[in-house]
Every structure is written in C-alpha cells, then in structure tokens.
Amino acid sequence: MPDFSTQAVVLRSVDYGDSDKIVTLFTSGYGKISAIAKGAKRSMKRFGGTLELFSLVNVVWSRRRGTGFPFLKEATAIRPPDRIRRNIFKTAYASYWTELIDKWIEKGDRHYATFELLSYVLGRLDDSEIDDSLLSMFFQVKFLALCGFSPNLKVCSVCHKPLDAFFGNRLYFSRIKGGVVCSGCGIHNNRDILLSRGTCKLLLWISNAPSDKALRIRFSGASKEEGTRLLEGFCVYCFNKDFKSLRFLREIRKEK
Ligand SMILES: [Zn+2]
Known part of the structure; x- marks a missing residue:
C-alpha cells in the first residue's frame, strides 16, 4: 500500500x-x-x-x-501550540473550533479551504497578536460561509429591504430566517437575537474584508459581546449539535 x-x-x-x-x-x-x-x-x-x-x-x-x-x-x-496550551481561554477557543469541524465534517470529504482557515486561526491564536474573541468571530463567520450557512446581514431576510433603510438602531437577527429581519416583517420572539446596527456592520466587515484587514478592526466591548452571542447561537442552531467545548468556554468567560 x-x-x-x-x-x-x-x-x-x-x-x-x-x-x-x-x-x-x-x-x-x-x-x-x-x-x-x-x-x-x-x-x-x-x-x-x-x-x-x-x-x-x-x-x-x-x-x-x-x-x-x-x-x-x-x-x-x-x-x-505552545501559547494555546498554556492559556485556558485559548485552549477553550481552539477546542470549540476543532469540535465544530470534527462534528460537522465527514471523514474522507476534502475541505482544503476549511483546513486553511483552521490552520490560519490556530496560528494567530498562538501568536497572540489578535484578540481571541475577535478571532473566534472571524473563524465562525468564515466557517459558516464555507458550510453554506453564511448569515445574511445586508438586507431583511423576509422583504429584502436594505439594512440602511431599517428603522432604528436595534435590529433583530432571526436564526430561523438565517439573517436580520426588519421591524415590519415577522413576529419577533425570544428566539431572535437583538443586536445593534454597528455590530451588524462590523460582522459584515469581518466576513468580507481580506483576513489581515478584517482582523485589524476595533470592536467595543458591547459589540464583541453581541457578535459573540449571535455567532455562537447561530452555529449551535445551524449545525444542530451540542458542543461541549462551547459550554466550557461560556462557563470560563462568565467567571473571568
Ligand atoms: Zn422586512
């Protein structure tokens, strides 16, 4: 052989x-x-x-x-992974990303772009130049896109009204519709995630800009929290799996 x-x-x-x-x-x-x-x-x-x-x-x-x-x-x-191994938060993020890939990707299917993405984010996590949670948002946005679940952050997922024409600064993200929904469409319920227009635009930037530019962006603490909650919730919904490492990550973040 x-x-x-x-x-x-x-x-x-x-x-x-x-x-x-x-x-x-x-x-x-x-x-x-x-x-x-x-x-x-x-x-x-x-x-x-x-x-x-x-x-x-x-x-x-x-x-x-x-x-x-x-x-x-x-x-x-x-x-x-020297620095990842020595830091519990980095270990938790790396565990979450690898669990997403391990649980979603079937053996034998080739995924060169996903391999490149994972290798890139693990390298950046280890070199410690980028904020860990920003890197995790970057990974999730790109991985969702590679799996065909790219969140729609540009237009209302029901009536296609562009984001700039939405009323107010608070937007709803519907996991079921796979994107933002304007105030005129649908019944917002507690399964929808509330986020600010600013966070929405930052996530759009991360998903569209080349990686070196995308990762140079500055997030406020509030945007980081909103973006993190949205993407982690959306990944659980799309992949429909229980991620043990994500539960652990959320626990240690709470105690921080
Ligand atoms: Zn609408």
Whole structure:
C-alpha cells in the first residue's frame, strides 16, 4: 500500500490499548482521517510531543487492507501550540473550533479551504497578536460561509429591504430566517437575537474584508459581546449539535 504525506491539524487523540493512540487529523489533502499511532501512548521516542491537540504537523500514513484504521507512520511538528496550551481561554477557543469541524465534517470529504482557515486561526491564536474573541468571530463567520450557512446581514431576510433603510438602531437577527429581519416583517420572539446596527456592520466587515484587514478592526466591548452571542447561537442552531467545548468556554468567560 502506498504512503500518503500531507499537512494536518490534530483534532482529537484517544488512548487505544496499552500502548497506541487513535489520532483524528484534519488534513490539507485528504479531509478528516483517524489513524492509529503505534506506540504513541507508551513511548515518546517515535512521535515525541508532535501529536498534541491543535498542533500543525506533517504526517505520513498508509491505508491498510480491509477496514482497520490507517497507520500513522511519521509526524513532524510544523507549529506546536505552545501559547494555546498554556492559556485556558485559548485552549477553550481552539477546542470549540476543532469540535465544530470534527462534528460537522465527514471523514474522507476534502475541505482544503476549511483546513486553511483552521490552520490560519490556530496560528494567530498562538501568536497572540489578535484578540481571541475577535478571532473566534472571524473563524465562525468564515466557517459558516464555507458550510453554506453564511448569515445574511445586508438586507431583511423576509422583504429584502436594505439594512440602511431599517428603522432604528436595534435590529433583530432571526436564526430561523438565517439573517436580520426588519421591524415590519415577522413576529419577533425570544428566539431572535437583538443586536445593534454597528455590530451588524462590523460582522459584515469581518466576513468580507481580506483576513489581515478584517482582523485589524476595533470592536467595543458591547459589540464583541453581541457578535459573540449571535455567532455562537447561530452555529449551535445551524449545525444542530451540542458542543461541549462551547459550554466550557461560556462557563470560563462568565467567571473571568
Ligand atoms: Zn422586512
């Protein structure tokens, strides 16, 4: 069987038997795969610390005949997540992003753009130059778009009236309609999320501007809270999953 070589981010790692690990990798060339890393649990010699969660690595693996897990033959570190590992908030954000990807993406489907996005945000999270919550908004907006759930922030999701023609400064975001709704349309209920016009425009900027410009934007504390609440709520609604890491992230933010 031929070997495959690709860059990958480590999404998950669980012990398997006395000495092995099953590692779930999000690869640049082959989508999500789970592979067996022989001896990774017992001996540090073969893989060292390279299979740590959120690491960017180069891996070599081979398929086995039949239905067994592929063999992970080599893993070389490209970017170990040193700062992420030492900071509980960064660890929580990275866990949330990787859980979103792990739960939504099926094994074997190729998602090169999503791999690039994840690798980029983990790198920026580790270099600590960008506010963590802004980075998380950026990731969620882009990931939603890649999955076909881009939130509509430009026109009323019912009558298509442009945002600039909406009355007042407070807007409603309907998860069911997938975007903002003007005051004349629909019955607003407690499932809708209230947000300011300013936050809406900031989210639009993040979703449309090139990444270096999008991440240079300054958010007020209130906008950051609104944008975070909107995107996290919308992700849970769209992907219809329970994200354990998001519950943890919300808990530690409350205690901050
Ligand atoms: Zn309307």
